[in-house]
Amino acid sequence: MGLTKQSTGTGVRKELYLTSAGQRNEKVIALAGNPNTGKSTVFNSLTGMNQHTGNWPGKTVATAQGRYQYGDDNYLLVDLPGTYSLLSASVEEEVARDFICFGQPDVTVVIADATCLERNLNLVLQILEITDRVVVCVNLMDEAKRKKITVDLDQLGRELGVLVVGTNARSGEGLDALKAAVAQVAAGDPSCPRQVSYPQQIEAMVASLSPELTGLLPNSRWLALRLAEGETSIFDSLGKYQGLDILGDNALSSVRREFCRQSQVNPRDLIVSSIVSEAEKIFNKTVLIENRDHNALDRKIDSILTSKVFGYPIMLGLLGLVFWLTIEGANYPSQLLAALLFGFEDWLAGLAFWTSCPDWLFGVLVMGVYRTLAWVVSVMLPPMAIFFPLFTLLEDLGYLPRVAFNLDHYFKKACAHGKQALTMCMGFGCNAAGVIACRIIDSPRERLVAIITNNFVPCNGRFPILIVMATTFFAAGAGAFQSGIAVLAVMAVIVIGIVMTLAVSKILSKTILLGLPSSFALEMPPYRKPQVGKVIVRSVFDRTLFVLGRAAAVAAPAGIVIWLMANLSIADASLLAHGARILEPLGQLMGLDGIILMGFLLGLPANEIVIPIIIMSYMASGSMQALQSPEALRQLLTANGWTWLTAVNVMLLTIMHFPCGTTLWTIHKETQSCKWTLVSFLVPTAAGILICAAVAAVARLLGLA
Numbered sequence: 001m002g003l004t005k006q007s008t009g010t011g012v013r014k015e016l017y018l019t020s021a022g023q024r025n026e027k028v029i030a031l032a033g034n035p036n037t038g039k040s041t042v043f044n045s046l047t048g049m050n051q052h053t054g055n056w057p058g059k060t061v062a063t064a065q066g067r068y069q070y071g072d073d074n075y076l077l078v079d080l081p082g083t084y085s086l087l088s089a090s091v092e093e094e095v096a097r098d099f100i101c102f103g104q105p106d107v108t109v110v111i112a113d114a115t116c117l118e119r120n121l122n123l124v125l126q127i128l129e130i131t132d133r134v135v136v137c138v139n140l141m142d143e144a145k146r147k148k149i150t151v152d153l154d155q156l157g158r159e160l161g162v163l164v165v166g167t168n169a170r171s172g173e174g175l176d177a178l179k180a181a182v183a184q185v186a187a188g189d190p191s192c193p194r195q196v197s198y199p200q201q202i203e204a205m206v207a208s209l210s211p212e213l214t215g216l217l218p219n220s221r222w223l224a225l226r227l228a229e230g231e232t233s234i235f236d237s238l239g240k241y242q243g244l245d246i247l248g249d250n251a252l253s254s255v256r257r258e259f260c261r262q263s264q265v266n267p268r269d270l271i272v273s274s275i276v277s278e279a280e281k282i283f284n285k286t287v288l289i290e291n292r293d294h295n296a297l298d299r300k301i302d303s304i305l306t307s308k309v310f311g312y313p314i315m316l317g318l319l320g321l322v323f324w325l326t327i328e329g330a331n332y333p334s335q336l337l338a339a340l341l342f343g344f345e346d347w348l349a350g351l352a353f354w355t356s357c358p359d360w361l362f363g364v365l366v367m368g369v370y371r372t373l374a375w376v377v378s379v380m381l382p383p384m385a386i387f388f389p390l391f392t393l394l395e396d397l398g399y400l401p402r403v404a405f406n407l408d409h410y411f412k413k414a415c416a417h418g419k420q421a422l423t424m425c426m427g428f429g430c431n432a433a434g435v436i437a438c439r440i441i442d443s444p445r446e447r448l449v450a451i452i453t454n455n456f457v458p459c460n461g462r463f464p465i466l467i468v469m470a471t472t473f474f475a476a477g478a479g480a481f482q483s484g485i486a487v488l489a490v491m492a493v494i495v496i497g498i499v500m501t502l503a504v505s506k507i508l509s510k511t512i513l514l515g516l517p518s519s520f521a522l523e524m525p526p527y528r529k530p531q532v533g534k535v536i537v538r539s540v541f542d543r544t545l546f547v548l549g550r551a552a553a554v555a556a557p558a559g560i561v562i563w564l565m566a567n568l569s570i571a572d573a574s575l576l577a578h579g580a581r582i583l584e585p586l587g588q589l590m591g592l593d594g595i596i597l598m599g600f601l602l603g604l605p606a607n608e609i610v611i612p613i614i615i616m617s618y619m620a621s622g623s624m625q626a627l628q629s630p631e632a633l634r635q636l637l638t639a640n641g642w643t644w645l646t647a648v649n650v651m652l653l654t655i656m657h658f659p660c661g662t663t664l665w666t667i668h669k670e671t672q673s674c675k676w677t678l679v680s681f682l683v684p685t686a687a688g689i690l691i692c693a694a695v696a697a698v699a700r701l702l703g704l705a
Contacts, residue, residue, distance in 0.1 A: 027106045080099055
C-alpha cells in the first residue's frame with residue numbers, strides 16, 4: 001500500500017468549522033452525541049442567541065456554530081450532527097467523524113444521556129480512540145434521578161480516563177462546571193483515555209497496518225482500525241483534508257483476505273462487538289438502577305399512542321386540534337396586521353405626492369412590491385407564529401417519533417423511508433422546512449422521494465386558501481359550528497394529500513427512483529415536559545422568522561411582475577387577462593377557469609397571494625384587493641361562475657401543484673440539481689391536473705355540476 005502526498009492540507013480547520021472569522025484566539029469546541037440526549041439544549045444554553053448555521057462543505061448536512069466566553073477566553077462551539085457511532089454508515093456520521101479527525105478541535109464534548117448511558121458509551125469510546133482531548137457531559141441527570149438511576153460520575157471519569165461532568169441543561173444546572181472542564185482540557189490538561197481491547201486477530205491486523213499510517217493522524221491506531229474493517233469513505237477524507245492519495249490497497253486486501261480465510265468472521269463485526277462489550281463493562285461499574293421498570297409509564301402511554309386502534313384517531317385528533325387553534329388564533333391577528341400594514345399605504349401615497357413620484361414608480365413600488373409583501377406578512381406570520389410553536393411543543397414532548405412509528409408501515413408499503421413521516425409533518429409548517437428536514441434520511445434515493453412528495457401536504461402559505469374555501473363555501477351559515485366544519489373540510493383535504501404522498505412515493509419508487517425501502521432504527525425518546533418559553537423563542541427565531549424572510553425575499557420581485565401584468569395592456573386587455581384567456585380551456589377541463597389558473601401561476605413566489613390575485617382579476621382593479629367579509633367574497637366568486645365543484649377543485653389544486661419559489665429554491669440547494677428541481681415542479685402539478693380533471697369529469701357525468 002503506497003501513500004502519495006498531494007498537498008499540504010493548509011486551512012483544513014477553517015473550512016471544517018465554517019466560520020467567517022476563523023480566529024486563532026478562539027478555542028474550537030466540537031459538540032458530539034447521540035440524538036435525543038439534549039445536545040441542542042446544551043448548545044443553546046451555552047451560546048444563547050449568538051449562533052448561525054451553515055452547510056458542511058459539499059454536503060447537505062447543517063452544522064450550527066455559536067460563541068461563548070469563559071474567563072478571558074473566547075470559545076467557538078460547533079454542534080455536530082447527532083449520531084449513534086462514527087463508523088460512517090450515514091452522511092451525518094461521516095461529517096461528525098471528519099470534524100473530530102481533521103478539524104483539530106481543541107476539545108470534543110460528548111453529550112450522553114444519563115437515563116441510557118450504556119448505549120451512549122459506544123460513541124464515547126469511539127471518540128476516545130480518535131482524540132484524548134475529550135470532556136464527557138452526562139446530561140439529563142434530573143430525569144435519571146426521577147427514574148431512580150444513579151450515575152457515579154467520579155468512577156465513570158476514572159473508567160474513561162477523561163473529565164466527566166453531570167448536567168441538567170434544561171435548567172442550566174452543571175453548565176458552569178462544564179465550561180470549567182472544557183477550559184481545563186483546552187489549556188492542555190493531560191488525560192489518559194481508555195482504549196478498547198480487541199480480539200487478538202484484530203490487534204494483529206492493526207499492528208501490521210499501523211507502521212505505514214504513522215503520522216497521518218494523531219492516532220494511527222484508529223485509522224488502522226477503520227482500514228481493517230474495510231471503511232472506504234476514510235480514503236476520500238484523507239485526500240480532501242490531508243492531501244493524501246492512498247494508491248492501491250494490496251497490503252490491506254491481503255491482510256483482510258487472510259483474516260477472513262482463517263476466522264470466517266467479518267472484522268467489522270468483531271470491532272463493533274468489542275466496543276459494545278467494553279461499554280457494558282463500564283456501565284455495570286458506574287450505574288445503579290434501583291427500579292428496572294422505570295419506563296413502565298412511558299410504555300403504557302406508548303401502548304395507546306402507537307396502537308392500531310387508538311394511535312391513528314389520536315394522531316388525527318391532535319392534528320385537527322393544532323389546525324383549529326391555528327385557524328381560530330390567527331384570524332384576528334391577521335386582520336389587525338393587515339389593517340396596520342395596509343394603513344401605511346396612505347402615508348406612502350402622501351410621501352409619493354410630496355416627492356412628485358411618477359405614477360408608474362408608485363404603482364410598482366407601493367401597489368406592487370409593498371402590497372404583495374403586506375399580504376404575505378399579514379397572512380403568513382400569524383398562522384406560523386401559532387403553528388410552529390405548537391408543532392415544536394409536540395416535538396419537545398416526544399410525540400413526533402410516535403407519529404413516524406405509526407406511519408412507518410405505510411411508507412414501507414410505498415417503498416419509502418419511515419422517516420419521511422417526520423419530514424412530511426415538517427412540511428405542514430413550511431414545505432421548504434420539510435425539504436431541509438429530509439436530510440435525516442440517509443438513503444439518497446429515499447431522500448429524493450421525500451423531497452419530491454413533500455409538497456403534497458399544505459404549508460402555512462396554502463392553509464389560507466384552504467381555510468377561505470372551507471369557510472366561504474362549506475361552513476357558511478353554520479354559526480358557532482363554522483370553525484369546526486372548516487377544520488373537518490381542511491382535514492379531509494389533508495388526508496387526501498397524505499394518500500397522494502404515499503401513492504406518488506410508490507410510483508416514483510417503481511419507476512424513476514427504483515429501489516427498496518431501507519431499514520432504520522427509530523428511537524422512542526422518553527416523554528419530557530416541554531419548556532414552553534424556550535420553545536416559543538426557538539420557534540419564532542429559528543423557524544417562523546427564517547421562513548418568513550425567505551418568503552418575503554421571493555415575494556418582493558413577484559409584486560413587480562404581478563403589477564406590470566395587471567396594468568400593461570395589449571389590444572385593450574391586460575397581460576393578466578390575456579394569460580387567463582390562454583389558460584381558459586385547461587381551466588374548464590379541470591372544473592376551474594383561466595383566472596384561477598393564472599392566480600396559481602402568479603402565486604409561484606408565495607401561495608399567500610393566490611386569492612388576492614384572483615380577486616384582483618375578477619374586479620379588474622389593477623392591484624391586489626381584499627374583501628371585508630367571507631360573504632362578500634362568496635358573492636364575488638359565485639357572480640363569476642363559482643360552484644361547490646370549483647371550490648373543491650381549488651382545494652385539491654392547492655395541495656397538488658408546483659412548490660412555491662422558496663421551496664423550489666430550497667430543493668435546488670438541497671439536491672444541487674436542476675433536473676430534480678424540475679421533477680419536483682412537474683410531479684405535483686401533473687397530479688393536480690389529472691385529479692381535478694377526473695373530479696370534474698365524474699361530477700359532470702353524474703349531473704352534479
